[in-house]
Amino acid sequence: MWYVLVILVTVFGVLGVAALSTMLERRLLGFFQDRPGPNRVGPFGLLQVVADAIKMLFKHDWIPPFADKTIFVLAPIIGFLCVLLSFAVIPVTANWSVAGDLNVGLLFVFGMMGMAVYSVVLGGWSSNNKFALLGGMRAAAQMISYEVFMGLALMGVIMTTGSFALNDIVAAQSHCWFIIPQFLGAIIFLMAGIAETHRLPFDLPEGENELGAGFHTEYSGMKFGMFFLAEYAGVALISCLITTLYLGGWQGPLLPPVVWFVLKAGFLICFFILLRAALPRPRYDQLMAFGWKVLLPLSLLNTVVTGAILLLRASA
Amino acid sequence: MSIPLAIYGLVAVCAAAMVITRTIAVHALVYMVATLLALACVFDTLGAPFAAALEVIVYAGAIMVLFVFVVMMVNLGRPDQEREKSWLTVGTWIVPALLALILLCTLLFGASHVTADPMPMAAGGPIGPQAVGLRLYGPYLLTVELSSFLLLAGLVSAFHIGRRIGERQE
Numbered sequence: 001m002w003y004v005l006v007i008l009v010t011v012f013g014v015l016g017v018a019a020l021s022t023m024l025e026r027r028l029l030g031f032f033q034d035r036p037g038p039n040r041v042g043p044f045g046l047l048q049v050v051a052d053a054i055k056m057l058f059k060h061d062w063i064p065p066f067a068d069k070t071i072f073v074l075a076p077i078i079g080f081l082c083v084l085l086s087f088a089v090i091p092v093t094a095n096w097s098v099a100g101d102l103n104v105g106l107l108f109v110f111g112m113m114g115m116a117v118y119s120v121v122l123g124g125w126s127s128n129n130k131f132a133l134l135g136g137m138r139a140a141a142q143m144i145s146y147e148v149f150m151g152l153a154l155m156g157v158i159m160t161t162g163s164f165a166l167n168d169i170v171a172a173q174s175h176c177w178f179i180i181p182q183f184l185g186a187i188i189f190l191m192a193g194i195a196e197t198h199r200l201p202f203d204l205p206e207g208e209n210e211l212g213a214g215f216h217t218e219y220s221g222m223k224f225g226m227f228f229l230a231e232y233a234g235v236a237l238i239s240c241l242i243t244t245l246y247l248g249g250w251q252g253p254l255l256p257p258v259v260w261f262v263l264k265a266g267f268l269i270c271f272f273i274l275l276r277a278a279l280p281r282p283r284y285d286q287l288m289a290f291g292w293k294v295l296l297p298l299s300l301l302n303t304v305v306t307g308a309i310l311l312l313r314a315s316a
Numbered sequence: 317m318s319i320p321l322a323i324y325g326l327v328a329v330c331a332a333a334m335v336i337t338r339t340i341a342v343h344a345l346v347y348m349v350a351t352l353l354a355l356a357c358v359f360d361t362l363g364a365p366f367a368a369a370l371e372v373i374v375y376a377g378a379i380m381v382l383f384v385f386v387v388m389m390v391n392l393g394r395p396d397q398e399r400e401k402s403w404l405t406v407g408t409w410i411v412p413a414l415l416a417l418i419l420l421c422t423l424l425f426g427a428s429h430v431t432a433d434p435m436p437m438a439a440g441g442p443i444g445p446q447a448v449g450l451r452l453y454g455p456y457l458l459t460v461e462l463s464s465f466l467l468l469a470g471l472v473s474a475f476h477i478g479r480r481i482g483e484r485q486e
Contacts, residue, residue, distance in 0.1 A: 071342065103444045107369035114377020118349065121381065125342060125388050133388065140385050144378060164445055 007098055014087050017269075018232040023049045025232075025273045032277040053225075061221030064127065071126035076219070076226035079119025083233045086112040090240045091167050093250045093257040106164045109241065110151060113196060117143045119230070120198075120205060124215035135214025138284060139205035142195055145291050150192035152299035153185040156306040157245050170249030179246040184302045186246040188295055193238035195287070197231060199272060201279040204287055239268035321361045328354035339400040341387045345380060352376040363442040 023038065027045060030037020039045040063072055089105040091097035102108060117140055124136015158164060160181070161172040169178075179186045195202040206214030216227045243249060243264040250257035282290070331350040338344035352375045360368035452460055 068340075068342070071346065074346070102365075103442075104365045104369040107366070107373060107445075111369055111372035111377055114373050114381070117377070117381050118346075118384070121384055121388070122342070122346070125384070137385065137388060140381055140388075144381055147377075162446070 003098075006096060010087055010098055011084060014084060014233055014236065015229070017236050018229045019049050019053065021232045021236065021269055021273075022052065022228070024269070025276070028270065028273045029277055032274065056222055056225040059221040061223060064129075064218050066128045067218060068126040068128065071122050072218075073223070075119050075123035075126060076223045076230070077119075078122070079116055079230040080226045080233075082112045082116040082119070083230050083237055086237050087233075087240070089166055090237075090244060091170060091249060092261050094167070094170075096258070097167070101165050101167045104164050105166045106154065106158065106169075109237075110147065113143075113147060113150075116230075116234075119227075120215045123219070123227070127215070127218035129218055131212040132215050132217045135205045135211050135217070138211075139198060139215055142198065142202070142205060142287065145288060146192040146195035146295075149188055149291060149295040149299050150196060152296070152303060153188035153192065154245065155299075155303040156182045156185045159303075159306055159310055166244050166249075170244055170251065173248040174251060177246065177248040182246065182302070182306070184298060185306075186242070188299050188302070189245070190238075190242060191295065193242065194272070194275065195291070197234035197238055199231070199235060200276040201281045202287060203281065204284045235269060235272050236265070239265045239272065242268055318361065321358060324354050324357040324361060328358065337404070339397050339404070341396075342384065345384050345387065348383075349376050349380050352380065365442055366445040366448045 023045065026048070027037045027039075037045070038048045041047040041051050063069055086109045088098040089102055089108050099105065099108075120139035120143070121136045124132045124134075124139065127133070157169060157178050160178070161169045163169065163172075172178075198205050205211075206216065211217075216224055219227060240261075243261060247264045250261045252260035255263075328351050331347045331354060334347040335344045335351060338347060352371060356368040356371040356376070359365075359371060
């Protein structure tokens with residue numbers, strides 16, 4: 001019974017956060033750019049989310065006649081499902097998670113991120129539109145590359161903890177958050193996380209000034225809505241992961257654990273939005289070159305140095 | 317045999333059959349991914365969660381994405397689909413079907429004569445990632461080293477092929 005409750009709260013919590021952060025993003029962007037943003041529907045514009053949802057559900061859900069229908073419908077479902085499944089291993093508190101002590105928890109998240117690539121790639125291919133195809137190909141190359149640095153950046157945390165289970169990783173940070181000894185790793189993870197969720201400034205797969213809307217050019221109605229929600233849920237996922245891996249998860253003084261987790265993750269979501277407002281978009285080849293020529297050597301260096309320190313400490 | 321294991325196995329076999337019979341390459345690849353995911357479930361049921369996770373990350377998540385990537389690049393269209401259809405006639409199925417039948421008979425014969433525990437669930441519960449790592453860097457060190465040679469060779473040749481033509485050779 002408890003287990004079912006945890007699953008239900010997680011699913012609806014993630015959906016709620018994803019929907020709310022679309023509104024939060026527009027409000028914050030308005031604030032950063034010195035304009036009001038959406039503030040007319042309900043108190044502080046909060047009901048804008050509901051208005052958007054109604055609009056999206058009642059829009060004509062059009063499948064282009066030249067598209068590959070099965071794959072066209074399948075693509076947004078894959079993306080959404082993968083992000084939702086990843087939340088299963090995130091421990092919100094010590095005893096509130098669907099599978100927080102899964103012994104391959106972190107690998108599970110990576111598997112799901114690998115699967116999420118299919119949603120953009122297949123979405124781009126099945127639209128049978130050259131802008132969508134180009135967006136899909138960019139997305140595939142970008143997400144596969146940045147997954148590598150993401151995994152390597154995490155090696156430091158995994159080596160220090162000696163476990164893939166996220167509960168163990170949080171427990172290992174009881175006296176010192178990993179962002180202090182693993183600062184380089186945390187920065188690389190953050191950058192790779194932005195590229196994985198293809199958010200600005202790394203949103204080249206959907207760069208609107210060159211590709212229309214990229215891989216989801218042909219999508220409309222709720223199918224577009226699923227891509228949209230999956231993107232915001234992805235931002236929430238990366239925020240939760242950084243919280244869990246580098247910021248000590250639910251741990252903190254005075255306040256109850258849930259509050260600490262929500263505060264840290266919420267702060268990171270706002271940080272993602274600030275990045276969108278503050279940074280210009282690089283060129284696509286710059287993005288790929290930066291990944292392979294800067295992030296890869298740095299993450300390898302981080303792994304080697306952490307390993308050496310751990311070995312020295314073990315022998316001392 | 318446990319029921320989940322049977323279901324995963326059935327899914328894997330059905331998806332594999334769909335991979336062979338699809339005429340659109342991307343559809344075949346999607347079924348291939350489904351096969352690999354079903355195999356990962358089989359590994360997990362047999363008590364090897366680490367192998368299951370690697371199956372998803374490496375095979376389904378990386379290698380198959382590259383396949384899809386390449387197929388997207390060449391962008392096969394309607395004529396290719398027609399040609400594929402003309403290749404898959406009844407005649408082409410006969411010999412492979414016969415050969416597969418022989419294999420199936422052997423498999424069924426073997427399965428009916430098994431006396432020991434038919435499902436070799438790992439003794440003492442699932443094998444965690446740490447146990448796998450210790451084995452890899454213990455008794456199987458040579459294999460790990462050999463495969464790293466192979467990867468290095470692949471990396472060097474990819475670098476060689478990928479260099480810009482006309483760039484000054486150093």
